[in-house]
Structure formats: C-alpha cells, structure tokens
Ligand SMILES: NC(=O)C1=CN([C@@H]2O[C@H](COP(=O)(O)OP(=O)(O)OC[C@H]3O[C@@H](n4cnc5c(N)ncnc54)[C@H](O)[C@@H]3O)[C@@H](O)[C@H]2O)C=CC1
Ligand SMILES: N[C@@H](CC=O)C(=O)O
C-alpha cells in the first residue's frame with residue numbers, strides 16, 4: 280500500500296517532537312498503522328531556525344496554505360496554535376477532503392462545534408488527543424474505554440505549567456515568576472503564559488472533557504475560571520499544616536439540576552493519589568457509575584509526551600482511512616439529535632467545602648463574631664487555626680476549613696464578616712474537594 284502523506288503545520292515544541300517521534304519509531308508506527316507514514320510537507324515560519332528535530336528529506340515551506348491545499352496530503356497536523364490562521368487552515372483542510380489532527384485546545388474549545396459539524400459533513404476525522412492532558416490518552420479513555428458508563432464527575436490536574444509552579448513553590452519555596460520562566464524555557468507554557476496561570480488553558484481542556492463525558496456542546500464561556508496567581512506560599516504552607524495540598528483542578532460534575540464546570544485552585548487531602556501528582560505531570564480522575572473511580576496519570580506538557588498523543592491520533596486516522604469514520608464511537612456532543620441540553624450551573628449553586636483565610640485584630644471576642652456569622656448561615660467549621668501576627672502587624676491570620684455549603688450562602692456570610700470593623704481586608708477563599 281502506498282504511504283500516507285502527512286502535512287504538518289508548525290515546527291515548534293510539539294511539531295518538532297512529532298517529527299522526532301515519527302522518525303525514531305518509524306518501524307513500530309508503520310506496523311501499528313498498517314502503512315508507512317511519510318512527512319510530505321511542513322510549514323514553518325522561519326526556515327533557517329535550528330530545530331529539536333532533523334528535517335532532512337522533508338519539504339519545508341513558509342506558506343501553511345500550501346500544505347492544506349496540497350493534493351498529495353492525506354492528513355493535516357495542525358501544531359501552530361492560536362485561533363487564526365489555525366481555524367481557517369483546519370476548515371480549508373476539511374473542505375479539501377483531508378483528515379485533521381490537532382493539539383490546539385483553544386481552537387477546539389472555542390470553535391469545535393463548527394469544526395466537528397464541517398468534519399461530519401465532509402466525512403472526515405478531527406482528532407485532538409494532544410489537546411487535553413498532553414501525553415495521557417484521556418480522550419480515548421473517556422470516549423471509548425469508559426463508554427459503557429454514565430460519568431458522574433471528573434476532576435483533573437490539566438495544566439502542567441501550573442502544577443509545575445505549585446510544586447516548586449511548595450517543595451522548594453521558589454518564587455512564582457522564577458518558576459514560570461523555567462516552565463516557558465522547558466516548552467510547557469502557552470505562547471501567552473497568562474493562559475496557563477489564569478486557568479484559561481485548563482478551562483479550554485475542561486470544556487472538551489465535559490463535552491465528551493456528558494454529551495453536551497462545547498461551552499467554554501460557561502466555565503467558572505480562576506487561576507493560581509492569587510495563591511501565596513502562605514496558603515500553600517497553611518494548607519499543608521492542615522493536611523492538604525493546593526492544586527489547580529478542573530472539575531465537571533453532574534449535579535441534580537445541571538452540570539458544574541469550574542477551574543480553580545483547590546485544597547485536596549494529601550492522602551489522595553491526585554494530591555501527590557507533582558511537577559509537569561497531569562492526572563484526571565473520572566468517576567463512572569459502573570467502573571467507580573479511575574485515575575489517568577502522565578506528562579501533561581512537553582515536546583515528546585505531547586507528540587506521543589499526536590502520533591497516536593495519526594495512527595488512529597490512518598487505520599480508519601479505509602473505513603467510515605462515522606462508525607467509531609461518536610463524540611455525541613456533535614450529533615444534533617444526541618446532544619444533551621442539561622444546563623451548566625452558575626457558580627453560586629455549587630456546594631463544596633472551603634478554606635478561608637482572614638486577617639483579624641488581635642483582641643478578645645473577634646473570633647466569636649466570625650463564628651457567629653458562620654453559624655447564622657448554617658455553615659459548620661471543620662477546623663480553625665490562628666497564627667501569630669507577622670512582625671510588627673496588629674492583625675493575625677485566622678485559617679478555617681468549613682464543611683460543605685452552597686457557595687451563595689458562603690458569599691453572604693463572607694460579606695458580613697468583611698463588614699466587621701475588626702477584620703482587615705478581604706476574606707480569602709480556596710475551595711476544598713475531598714474527591715472521595
Ligand atoms: N507545548 C506543549 O507542551 C503543548 C502544546 N499544546 C498545543 O500545541 C500547539 C503548539 O504548541 P507549541 O508547539 O508549544 O508552540 P510553539 O510556539 O513552540 O510552536 C508553534 C510553531 O508554529 C509556528 N507558526 C505559527 N504560526 C505559523 C504560521 N502561520 N505558519 C507556519 N508556522 C507557524 C511558530 O513559528 C512556532 O514555531 C498549541 O496549540 C498548544 O496549545 C498542546 C499540548 C502540550
Ligand atoms: N501549557 C499547557 C501545555 C499543554 O497542554 C500546560 O502547561 O499544560
């Protein structure tokens with residue numbers, strides 16, 4: 280059989296890693312795909328830059344449109360990132376009858392509904408394993424391996440950069456900015472790293488996971504999104520004193536009246552496996568009604584781990600080139616007749632436990648005022664610690680863990696606490712999940 284021809288867009292971290300893996304494991308990959316895979320043409324911005332991969336024997340161009348319109352290309356692999364021209368290139372590739380593999384979570388989260396409709400109309404595949412949790416085959420696991428289950432909830436560490444930063448802060452007391460610079464140098468961070476630290480990248484990924492898990496359309500704008508820029512080393516240390524780790528989690532949960540979709544720093548009991556996922560590693564916990572809890576673990580970013588998923592998608596596409604792609608387990612969210620219209624809940628409707636940190640004047644009766652307000656709102660306190668005031672300061676830090684409460688009630692209580700004259704500044708809150 281003649282080789283399958285790949286057209287690659289982008290030769291950066293993931294593009295370079297993909298070329299390396301395709302070349303190094305060519306024999307293995309050919310056996311698994313059933314056909315030889317040939318890198319026909321690659322679009323790169325700068326043809327003279329030094330690369331992490333060997334480009335000998337590969338046709339290079341600076342024009343990505345040359346790749347998507349090349350009649351010899353069977354599969355377009357989009358690894359340039361961003362929305363445009365990536366979206367236009369993917370749509371043109373589908374129009375030209377090509378299958379698409381992409382690692383671009385922003386593109387899928389924001390424009391996937393349109394892209395999948397086009398793919399379906401053209402009878403072509405759009406594969407995106409690398410877009411969520413890098414090298415972990417979580418898309419395949421959710422869509423195929425767990426397809427007999429009703430997914431109850433999933434929770435994941437799905438941003439390698441944030442997990443790397445939080446781990447270095449906790450283990451080595453390193454400065455946030457310093458660690459972020461290192462994550463950028465290692466190729467983990469997005470080209471705009473605020474996407475990582477503000478939780479936007481994790482929200483893109485959660486959008487995709489929730490859509491597959493619950494058969495709902497992609498709804499990025501409905502994800503409650505908080506990043507890690509407000510997490511201080513003090514919070515990390517206090518959480519540790521109480522037996523918890525702080526992780527940036529993406530959580531999607533089927534509740535009675537709708538679906539919770541949220542990304543935020545979260546306290547997790549340190550005994551949980553997921554609390555011990557460190558550095559650039561990612562992990563996704565999925566609770567299915569039949570299987571119970573399952574945990575998927577692996578590198579969430581980096582050239583070769585991400586390439587591992589890109590190449591697996593290429594092999595998957597090659598295997599289905601001779602069959603009808605519609606015969607695969609469908610991604611229900613893109614079949615109009617199968618879409619679930621279950622609503623996404625506002626954040627005020629979620630129910631969880633909380634870590635609260637406030638700054639109180641160091642005099643008798645202050646704590647009693649705070650606990651009375653919480654009691655008035657039926658909020659039970661699980662633990663409370665008071666720390667010495669930092670040098671020369673009149674206010675002392677008070678840290679509390681609450682039991683589960685609806686966020687709306689907590690907001691009301693916090694407003695009243697903040698209005699007490701003895702409280703200095705806003706009450707800091709971090710959500711707490713036991714993940715049991
Ligand atoms: N770096 C990582 O660990 C992971 C990245 N991703 C995703 O993979 C995609 C690529 O990311 P990276 O490789 O990290 O980015 P990168 O910035 O290292 O590589 C992108 C490359 O595309 C090139 N490019 C941009 N526009 C182009 C154009 N119009 N024509 C030709 N070349 C163009 C750039 O010059 C650059 O070399 C993004 O969507 C990213 O979100 C997904 C999972 C992990
Ligand atoms: N910037 C992302 C890259 C992988 O998706 C991350 O840090 O996880």
Ligand code: NA
Pocket residue numbers: 408409410411412413414415416417418588
């Ligand atoms: Na993946």
